Amino acid sequence: MRWVVVVPVKPAADGKTRLAGVLSASARERLVRAMARDTVAAAVATPDVDRVVVVTADAPLRTLLAGTVELVDEPGGGLNGAVRAGIDRASAADVAVAVLLGDLPALRPDDLADALRLADAHDRAFVADADGTGTTLLTALPGVPVDPAFGPGSAAAHERAGHVRLAVGATSTVRRDVDVPEDLAEVARLGVGPATGAVL
Numbered sequence: 001m002r003w004v005v006v007v008p009v010k011p012a013a014d015g016k017t018r019l020a021g022v023l024s025a026s027a028r029e030r031l032v033r034a035m036a037r038d039t040v041a042a043a044v045a046t047p048d049v050d051r052v053v054v055v056t057a058d059a060p061l062r063t064l065l066a067g068t069v070e071l072v073d074e075p076g077g078g079l080n081g082a083v084r085a086g087i088d089r090a091s092a093a094d095v096a097v098a099v100l101l102g103d104l105p106a107l108r109p110d111d112l113a114d115a116l117r118l119a120d121a122h123d124r125a126f127v128a129d130a131d132g133t134g135t136t137l138l139t140a141l142p143g144v145p146v147d148p149a150f151g152p153g154s155a156a157a158h159e160r161a162g163h164v165r166l167a168v169g170a171t172s173t174v175r176r177d178v179d180v181p182e183d184l185a186e187v188a189r190l191g192v193g194p195a196t197g198a199v200l
């Protein structure tokens with residue numbers, strides 16, 4: 001299966017507020033952008049990924065990514081609004097769509113490839129984040145409508161809506177998002193991409 005990957009990214013100055021206790025506003029801004037760059041670079045390098053669509057209003061990030069991905073304007077409506085706009089762009093071509101959150105700085109292309117191979121077998125599927133309650137990857141096969149329910153408790157919401165929880169390894173880097181300060185040590189241990197490495 002060939003995939004289009006949709007990555008939403010908040011304006012960096014507004015992102016990762018849960019890290020405010022340990023990082024200054026300017027460090028958080030640089031970190032959000034760097035994590036997005038590393039996540040996108042891993043997606044671009046993943047076998048079976050044909051296109052990467054980034055939905056963001058962040059002007060510096062748009063400049064950094066121009067020419068390497070397709071950029072979609074922020075539509076409003078928060079995270080799920082952004083995801084829907086990316087899916088609309090992607091599925092115009094009736095392709096398999098994977099929504100990947102943009103805060104996975106340790107993501108490795110081989111781990112994403114493994115997850116997408118598992119997703120091949122299901123109309124709709126998802127990968128739960130490291131603590132099992134959130135979603136880092138949401139997938140749908142060609143022609144299957146996607147109804148994103150990202151936000152707190154999204155793993156259960158996606159499961160209720162008929163997405164299959166994919167059995168990726170417990171240590172897959174697809175699961176390792178950064179939400180709270182403890183997650184920074186965890187991604188550093190796994191090994192982050194170069195942009196995030198430079199910030200950390």
Ligand SMILES: Nc1nc2c(ncn2[C@@H]2O[C@H](COP(=O)(O)OP(=O)(O)OP(=O)(O)O)[C@@H](O)[C@H]2O)c(=O)[nH]1
Nearest residue numbers: 008009010015016017018055078079082101102103
């Ligand atoms: N385009 C877009 N992306 C979003 C939006 N909200 C969240 N995201 C992205 O979705 C991913 C997961 O978001 P969260 O884990 O909630 O991150 P966050 O909102 O930066 O973090 P907190 O402020 O700590 O809640 C990250 O890549 C965010 O940049 C939004 O309104 N628009």
Ligand SMILES: C=C(OP(=O)(O)O)C(=O)O
Nearest residue numbers: 134135150151152154179
């Ligand atoms: C956006 C999500 O949550 P978090 O902010 O915990 O990454 C989610 O898992 O859907």
